[in-house]
Amino acid sequence: MGRTQSDLLDMESKMPWHSRFDLLGITFLIFLGSALGALPSIEGSGRDLDYLGNLSRFLSQFFPPDWSILDRTLSGLLETVQIALVSTLLAIALSFVISLGASRNIAPAWVLWPTRMLLNMIRTIPSLLWALVAVVIVGSNSLAGVIALTLYSVGYLAKFFSETFESADLSAQHALKSLGAGPLQAFQYGLWPNARPIIWSHCLWMLEYNIRSASIIGYVGAGGIGLHLKLYAESADSWNKFSLVLLCILVVVTILDFTGEKIRHAIRQKLEGSNQTKP
């Protein structure tokens, strides 16, 4: 109280120079320094190659795409989408249970840390490696794809879900408890409605991601369109077939990206509400 503007300016000028470096500033500086420091170690082959010439010769083999294999490609894509759908559903169910154990505001510490460690371990393994393991166990088929993507997705979804539970608006849960609701009731009617839209957004994102992943895991034999990619890449003069498969994947992924983003945006807007603009 009673502070004039010049007092405030005076206070600001007396602040130590390092007070400007908050967590954001410091981490950005560390990142920038490390990236620049890494530059000298990135080397090419050292030979004087005609990069642009190589690229244009390679890409010219992609055109025109071979439309005669469209039917085969579409059925491969359908299998890819089916793998993604089933694995995402399984992952959502598993992640919901596991995420409760990974949420600080829900689980006790002795459950929390082992669960988080497990999720970290799952995330460390890339989807292609999961696919390899699954192919070794169940053979080269789409079941291997489902197993691989389910395990891979759980690592991410369970983390997202638990973060959502931790950051969700807890006030409604608190209000219901004070009105006499039990812990399960307060979760179901207070916390869950606030977390549910965000959780569904994450699920949609995971589905998109899994369709992209499902396109590539066939490369190691786990079903879907990836197997077609592998065949065309390994046989000579099939780059025009390869390009058709890529084109089809591009179309599906673009449609998915677009609709997924639209739905997520609508959900976010509905949850944030329009009560600021209404009287």
Add this chain to the structure above:
Amino acid sequence: MSRPSTLLEARNIGLRLDERWLFRNLSFSIPTGAFISLTGPSGVGKTSLLRILYGELSPTEGELSSPLEKPSSQAMIFQDLQLAEGAATLTNVLSGSLGRHSSVKTFFGFPQIEKKQGLALLLQFGLERKSSQWASTLSRGERQRLAICRSLLSRPTLLFADEPVASLDSEWADKTLCTLHDSQIKTGGSIVCSLHDELQVQQFSNYILRLNPSDPSAWTWEEPNPIF
């Protein structure tokens, strides 16, 4: 049902926040069937006092006594409403009844009788056409009425309301205060309500507690319409 004649008694309570006393030596009792207004300028400690009376905050000094059992017999209409934003309006109202039912019973929905009463409350507060909309999509005034409906459905004996009509136009404000007044007093309960508008204070109160921003001990207890 027989109810005690005094629902809550405060003896010499005081609260110090950040080295400053908001109020001290505050003593009063809340009789059955009373509308008590709590007034004073913003920042004087009305919300803190309500939270102390509700049992969410401990006073720095003094004590409270009440024959009521928390939580089922008390409810609070919070200033920040504390609604489940992603749940339907009707679900928000119905969640006021959770204290009366087991988790198993409410896991797949609410009993029909509660739904009827919830819809009746929505009708009374002009929200019946929005019953299936998410709470987040309602206007501020509608959200405030929704929070009031939820508290009323919990059927508290003692209702605390933190500026319950702050976002309502004058017509809804009067209607809401009338409803709160009637529903509490008819059922033998009481209401403690922080209000800014002096006309509303005079119109509805049996008792008025005024907090003083310059002297924490200089609060006043007025009895314009006492209950005998």
